[in-house]
Amino acid sequence: MPRKPLIEVVQLGKRGEIVLSRRLRNSLGLHEGDELVLSVEERRIVLERRGRNLGAYLDVLASSTGATSGDD
Numbered sequence: 001m002p003r004k005p006l007i008e009v010v011q012l013g014k015r016g017e018i019v020l021s022r023r024l025r026n027s028l029g030l031h032e033g034d035e036l037v038l039s040v041e042e043r044r045i046v047l048e049r050r051g052r053n054l055g056a057y058l059d060v061l062a063s064s065t066g067a068t069s070g071d072d
Helices: 022-028 052-065
Strands: 035-042 042-049
Touching: none
Parallel strands: none
Antiparallel strands: 035 042
């Protein structure tokens, strides 16, 4: 049987911060300091845990374009 999606409404803070609830963090196994990758697809925001393979890919991509994967 498919799992029900976990849907929550979050609010954007003054500095552009989004707070994920404890319930959401626990269900995804997220912990303080975990790196997440945000991407925009069409008009949707997609937030994914940064995996080793994705992290290496982003670092290579950033170095080839002169961009950084840090805060802008």
